[in-house]
Amino acid sequence: SQQGEEDPQALSIQEGENATMNCSYKTSINNLQWYRQNSGRGLVHLILIRSNEREKHSGRLRVTLDTSKKSSSLLITASRAADTASYFCATDLKLTFGEGTQLTVNP
Amino acid sequence: EPEVTQTPSHQVTQMGQEVILRCVPISNHLYFYWYRQILGQKVEFLVSFYNNEISEKSEIFDDQFSVERPDGSNFTLKIRSTKLEDSAMYFCASIQGEGQPQHFGDGTRLSIL
Numbered sequence: 367s368q369q370g371e372e373d374p375q376a377l378s379i380q381e382g383e384n385a386t387m388n389c390s391y392k393t394s395i396n397n398l399q400w401y402r403q404n405s406g407r408g409l410v411h412l413i414l415i416r417s418n419e420r421e422k423h424s425g426r427l428r429v430t431l432d433t434s435k436k437s438s439s440l441l442i443t444a445s446r447a448a449d450t451a452s453y454f455c456a457t458d459l460k461l462t463f464g465e466g467t468q469l470t471v472n473p
Numbered sequence: 474e475p476e477v478t479q480t481p482s483h484q485v486t487q488m489g490q491e492v493i494l495r496c497v498p499i500s501n502h503l504y505f506y507w508y509r510q511i512l513g514q515k516v517e518f519l520v521s522f523y524n525n526e527i528s529e530k531s532e533i534f535d536d537q538f539s540v541e542r543p544d545g546s547n548f549t550l551k552i553r554s555t556k557l558e559d560s561a562m563y564f565c566a567s568i569q570g571e572g573q574p575q576h577f578g579d580g581t582r583l584s585i586l
Contacts, residue, residue, distance in 0.1 A: 399574055408477075408564055408577035409516065416572070454516070461508075461566075461575060463516040 370398070370455035371464040378470040385445050387467040389438040389455030396458050398431060400440050403452045403466070412440075412453075447473045475499040479565050479578035486555055487586055494550045494581045496565030505548045506566040506575065507540065509533070516564065522548065552583075560585045 370389050379385055391398065397416045401409040415422045415431045415438065422429045428441040442449055452466040478497045486492045498505050507519040520530040522540055539551045548567075552559055562582050566575040 397572055401577075403516075406562075406582075408579045409566075409575075411574035411576065414572075414574050461506075461516075462518060465515050 370457055370462060372453065372455055372467045374467060375465060376468045376470070378472065379445055381445060381447055381471055381473050383445055383471075385442045385449070385469055385471070387440045387453050387469070389440070389464070391436050391438075391455070391457050393436075395433070398429075398438050399456050399461070400427075400429060400438075401454045401456060401463075403454065405451075409454065442469075445469075445471045447471050475576075477565055477567055477576050477578035479563075479581050481581060482579070483582045483584070485584045485586065488557055489554050492552050492555055492583065494552075494563050494565075494583070496548045496550070496578055497546050498548055498565065498567030499569075499576055500546070502567035502569050502576070504528075504568045504570070505540075505542070506568075507550045508564045508566065508577075509561040510564065510580075511558075511561045519550070519563075555583075555585045557585050559583060 370391050372389050395417055397414050399414045400412045402412055403409045413424050413427055413429050415429050426443045431438045449471045452468050454463045454466045456463050480495045505522040508516050510516045518531050520534045521528045537553045541549050562580040564580045565578045568575050
């Protein structure tokens with residue numbers, strides 16, 4: 367299975383702090399994607415990193431990928447209350463999601 | 474920005490009835506997907522569809538499920554005889570091509586009574 371597994375399961379921080387979430391997967395990948403889900407809504411694509419990339423930035427998001435460790439991290443800098451959501455990683459075409467990290471940003 | 478749209482947003486159906494969930498993917502996208510999310514659980518892949526046929530399906534996608542792209546715009550998921558455990562959010566997604574991010578609709582909440 368190419369399942370993405372996120373940790374921690376839950377993360378609570380203050381507005382302005384940085385949030386780091388990790389993802390591990392099991393088999394070789396072509397790309398890894400991070401998604402966000404607000405309660406009861408669909409998933410929103412945040413960033414895609416290809417297997418030959420080590421780091422990628424998009425606004426306040428920074429993603430790293432270590433294919434030797436089969437892991438990825440998502441860093442959200444200067445967090446805002448609106449960042450409160452569940453965050454998921456998934457691999458390749460047939461996205462296989464983990465349980466996600468529930469991020470709460472307290473104002 | 475183009476969106477994936479799903480209808481209805483909420484469907485309530487009696488157990489044993491057939492239900493059809495509808496999706497309109499983004500117009501130039503070529504790959505289509507259905508996922509489901511049981512309340513409080515993770516998002517699970519159901520089926521992928523490309524070039525007018527199923528390209529992959531999960532164990533969940535048994536004979537009670539079917540998908541169709543009846544015209545150039547709609548992509549439907551049919552559950553033939555619903556069970557209580559089919560109650561979930563069902564998400565449709567589409568991508569333009571391989572290696573591209575998936576775009577999700579807002580989902581249909583299916584409640585089986």
